[in-house]
Amino acid sequence: MMKILVVDDEPDVRTLFEQRFRREIRSGALAFSFAYSGEEALGYLHEHHSEVVLILSDINMPGMSGLELLRRVRTEPAPPPPPRVMMITAYGDETSRTQALALGADDFLTKPVDFAALKEKLLALPSA
Amino acid sequence: MSALYNFDLLVAGPLCMLIVLALRRFFNLAERLPRWNQALSWVWVPAVLGFGITAAFRYRSTLLDDAYMLWVYAVVVLTLLLLWNYRPARLALLALAPLLLHRLVRFGLDLGNLRLLAPYASLFKGWGNFANLWLIGLVLVARSQKRLLAKEQQQRQQEEQAHQLIATQNAELERLVAERSATLTQQAASLQQALEELQLTQNQLIQAEKMASLGELTAGIAHEIQNPLNFVNNFAEVSAELLEELAEEQAKPSPDTELELELLGDLTQNLQKITQHGQRAASIVRGMLEHSRASTGERSLTDLNALCDEYLRLAYHGLRAKDKAFNATLHTDLAPVLPLVEAVSQDLGRVLLNLLTNAFYAVRQRQQQGGEPGYAPTVQVRTRRVGDEVEVQVQDNGTGIAEAVRQKIFQPFFTTKPTGEGTGLGLSLAHDIIVQGHGGDLTVASQEGRGTTFTVRLPIYSPE
Incomplete structure (x- = not known):
C-alpha cells in the first residue's frame, strides 16, 4: 500500500480524490492523507515518519507555500527513505516549475489535474 | 495854389x-x-x-x-x-x-x-x-x-x-483699466477652463484608479475562477464515473444495495459541490462586474464577512500573480454573528480591496528589504460589532507608516509608491466612501517597522 499526502488549501480536494480513487482506496492499493496548508503537512510528516511515500502538493497556498514545504522536506533531516514530491503548478507558471525543480521536486502536475494521467503515474510507481 | x-x-x-x-x-x-x-x-x-x-x-x-x-x-x-x-x-x-x-x-x-x-x-x-x-x-x-x-x-x-x-489722462486710465479688466476676464476664463479640465481629469483619474485596481484583481480573479471551475469539471466527471459504476452494479443479478446507496449518496453530494463551486465562480464574476461598474450609489444589506473574505482572496492572488515568489499568511477573524450593514457593496469592496492591497504591498516591501530571517508576512482581517457599529480591521505586519506620512495618506494624489505604481487616490477615495458615503469612520494606527492597522467603522442600519 502506498501512502500519499495531498496538500492543498481547498477542502473539497479531499472529496474529489476519495471519489476519483475510490476503487484503488477500496482495493487498498492507495491510501490518502490530506493537509490543508504547508504547516499542517510538515506537522503530519513529523508525526508519521517514513510512512508517506509521495507528497502531492499545490504551490499556491496562503502561509507556507508549496515551494517552501518542498524546501523544508528536502533540507530537514528525516529518516530514510525520502518521500517523492510531486508539485501541482498553475498552467503556464514556468517560474514555479523551475524553482521546484531546483529545490528537488520529482515530478509535476499542471492544473487542472488530469486524474487519468495521475492515476497512471501513481500506479507506475515502484512501491505500488 | x-x-x-x-x-x-x-x-x-x-x-x-x-x-x-x-x-x-x-x-x-x-x-x-x-x-x-x-x-x-x-x-x-x-x-x-x-x-x-x-x-x-x-x-x-x-x-x-x-x-x-x-x-x-x-x-x-x-x-x-x-x-x-x-x-x-x-x-x-x-x-x-x-x-x-x-x-x-x-x-x-x-x-x-x-x-x-x-x-x-x-x-x-x-x-x-x-x-x-x-x-x-x-x-x-x-x-x-x-x-x-x-x-x-x-x-x-x-x-x-x-x-x-x-x-487725456482719464481716458488713458480708463483704457488701462479696460485693458486690465479684459486681461483679468481672460485670465478668469482660462482659470475656469483649467478648473473644468482638472475636474474632468479628476473624474478620469478616479476611473483610472478603479481600472488600475481592477487590473490588480484580474490575475486574482482568474485564479479564483479557475479553482471552482476545476471543481465543477472534476465533480461532473467523477459523477459520470459513479453513474457508470451504479449501472454496472444494477446490471448484476444480485446488486449490492449498500454500494448502490453509497454511490447515490456520493452523487447527491457531488451535485451539491457542483452547484456550490458554480455559485462561487458566479459570485466572483459578479463581484468583478460590480467593481468595474460605476457606483449606483444604491445601498443594500451587505454581509461584511463575505465581502472581506472575497476581497482578501482577490487581493492576495492579485499580488501573487505579479510576484510569484511572494507569499503571505492570511488570517481571518470574522465575527460569527455580524449584523448586515446598509451599504453600497461595490464601494465598500473597493475600500477593502484598497486596504488589503496596501497591506500586501507593505508586507512585501518588508520582506524584500530582507535582513529578517524569521519574518512571516501576515495580513489579518477582523470583523466585530462595537456598540451600534460594525468594525472591520485590516492589519499587516509590514513596514509601517512614518508619522509624517500618516498625516497625509488620506490626501488625494499622495503616494509613497514609485511613479506609475500608484495614483495616490486609493486611500483618499476610500476615506470619501466611508466617511461621506456611509457616515462611518476610517482611521489608521501604525508603528514603523512593526505594521499598520486600518480600522473601518460603519453604523448599523436601524430600520425605523
Whole structure:
C-alpha cells in the first residue's frame, strides 16, 4: 500500500480524490492523507515518519507555500527513505516549475489535474 | 495854389489808416472780424477820391475834411458796435462818445457857419479838451482791461489745457483699466477652463484608479475562477464515473444495495459541490462586474464577512500573480454573528480591496528589504460589532507608516509608491466612501517597522 499526502488549501480536494480513487482506496492499493496548508503537512510528516511515500502538493497556498514545504522536506533531516514530491503548478507558471525543480521536486502536475494521467503515474510507481 | 486843393483830405486819409491800424491791433480784428478787417483797408479811398474830384472841379471846402473824419468815426463806432460782446470795445465806445459828440456839434456849427458866444465858445473848447483826455484815459483803462481779459483768457486756456490733460489722462486710465479688466476676464476664463479640465481629469483619474485596481484583481480573479471551475469539471466527471459504476452494479443479478446507496449518496453530494463551486465562480464574476461598474450609489444589506473574505482572496492572488515568489499568511477573524450593514457593496469592496492591497504591498516591501530571517508576512482581517457599529480591521505586519506620512495618506494624489505604481487616490477615495458615503469612520494606527492597522467603522442600519 502506498501512502500519499495531498496538500492543498481547498477542502473539497479531499472529496474529489476519495471519489476519483475510490476503487484503488477500496482495493487498498492507495491510501490518502490530506493537509490543508504547508504547516499542517510538515506537522503530519513529523508525526508519521517514513510512512508517506509521495507528497502531492499545490504551490499556491496562503502561509507556507508549496515551494517552501518542498524546501523544508528536502533540507530537514528525516529518516530514510525520502518521500517523492510531486508539485501541482498553475498552467503556464514556468517560474514555479523551475524553482521546484531546483529545490528537488520529482515530478509535476499542471492544473487542472488530469486524474487519468495521475492515476497512471501513481500506479507506475515502484512501491505500488 | 494850395487854396484850390483840399490837401487836408490827403492828410486825413493816412491819418485814418493809422486809426484803423491802431483799431486792428488793439482789437485783433483779423481774428475777431476777418471780413470787416479787410474792408477797413479801403478807408482811405473816400479821402483820395474826394481830393481827386474836388481838385478836378477846383472845389475847395474845409468841411470836407471834417465830414470825412466823421464818416471814419462812424466806421469806428460801427466796428465797436460789431464788437459789442467784447468788454474793451464797449469801453472804447464810451471813451469816444464825448469826442464824437463834440466833433458832431462843431461840424454842425461849421456847416451852418455859426459861432458860439464867448463863454460858450471856451466851454465848448473845454469840452473838446476834456473829450481828448477822456478818450486817452479810457483807452488806457480799456488797454489794461484788455490785458486783464487776455490774462484771464490765458488762465482759462491753461485751465482748459489742464482739463484736457486730465481728460487725456482719464481716458488713458480708463483704457488701462479696460485693458486690465479684459486681461483679468481672460485670465478668469482660462482659470475656469483649467478648473473644468482638472475636474474632468479628476473624474478620469478616479476611473483610472478603479481600472488600475481592477487590473490588480484580474490575475486574482482568474485564479479564483479557475479553482471552482476545476471543481465543477472534476465533480461532473467523477459523477459520470459513479453513474457508470451504479449501472454496472444494477446490471448484476444480485446488486449490492449498500454500494448502490453509497454511490447515490456520493452523487447527491457531488451535485451539491457542483452547484456550490458554480455559485462561487458566479459570485466572483459578479463581484468583478460590480467593481468595474460605476457606483449606483444604491445601498443594500451587505454581509461584511463575505465581502472581506472575497476581497482578501482577490487581493492576495492579485499580488501573487505579479510576484510569484511572494507569499503571505492570511488570517481571518470574522465575527460569527455580524449584523448586515446598509451599504453600497461595490464601494465598500473597493475600500477593502484598497486596504488589503496596501497591506500586501507593505508586507512585501518588508520582506524584500530582507535582513529578517524569521519574518512571516501576515495580513489579518477582523470583523466585530462595537456598540451600534460594525468594525472591520485590516492589519499587516509590514513596514509601517512614518508619522509624517500618516498625516497625509488620506490626501488625494499622495503616494509613497514609485511613479506609475500608484495614483495616490486609493486611500483618499476610500476615506470619501466611508466617511461621506456611509457616515462611518476610517482611521489608521501604525508603528514603523512593526505594521499598520486600518480600522473601518460603519453604523448599523436601524430600520425605523
